[in-house]
Amino acid sequence: MPELPEVETVREGLKLYLEGQTIAKVDIFTSKLRWMLPTHLAQSLSEQTITAISRRGKYLLLEVSNGNYLIIHLGMSGSFAIHSTHGFPHYISEKRHQHDHVVFHLLNGTVITYNDPRKFGMMDLVAGHNLRTYPRLKLLGMEPLGNGFDEVYLTKQLKKRTSPVKNVLLDQKVIAGIGNIYASESLWRAGISPMQKANRVTHKKVGNLVIAIREVLNDAIKSGGSTLRNYRSIAGNLGYFQHQFSVYDQEGKPCKTPNCTSLIKRIVQTGRSTFYCPSCQK
């Protein structure tokens, strides 16, 4: 579920409550999410101070004072909740919510819970000097909001591929952080058919696509930021936010392009839903 904008929103929320704070203890209630959790996870994190929280694609990276990194991926259904001593409901261990798998107790009394019904998320601990070679991070492609992501890079990547351009946008080795929602949204905004073969997207449209991807992701991050401020005042839940999508999950609704009279279509590409406007996207 969470794509780059949602993960970025979670990062901002965690940063507010975790950065500079010391972990008193970690309780783990499951041995395995997507993969086994490191057996030493709880022990390695206790008494560590969280020095920085960053993001790479859909991965969160928490740096702690002994130089280790806690790597987190939210999978499809992972989320964090904050239980601080001021404002939010206190964490009561006897009332642990279903699917709360990992609970971080900070020295200052704040409790951060990780909840994940489908257990498609992951957590791992990596030494700082091994971060560069960590396989799951090493293979990631360009950050779409970074400086290096431009027409030259995307053209080069798309030229190599004959599969539908939508599938290439989902490939984390090409662009890190785009998922099924923002792939559809970006292509609609750029006026590109999701079925178009990647290597046949015209030069001009690749330029449009770079801009569209940036805009779509930045708009969603803005929307997440405002939701985050809402959540903070309500429940402290760092989950996902409602965003007004142009095409995603809009099958049968009118296309939002001015003067376009077409209805949004849904197709399935490699087992996943794609939404697009048959008139605006060629």
Add this chain to the structure above:
DNA sequence: ACATGAGCCTGTGGGC
């Protein structure tokens, strides 16, 4: 090298 499909899990919503 590339593409495809199965599998990991649980929850939800629609149709009957």
Add this chain to the structure above:
DNA sequence: TGCCCACAGGCTCATG
């Protein structure tokens, strides 16, 4: 109401 099925925003692995 309950039951069954399809489906869900991610990723990896095996296979072709």
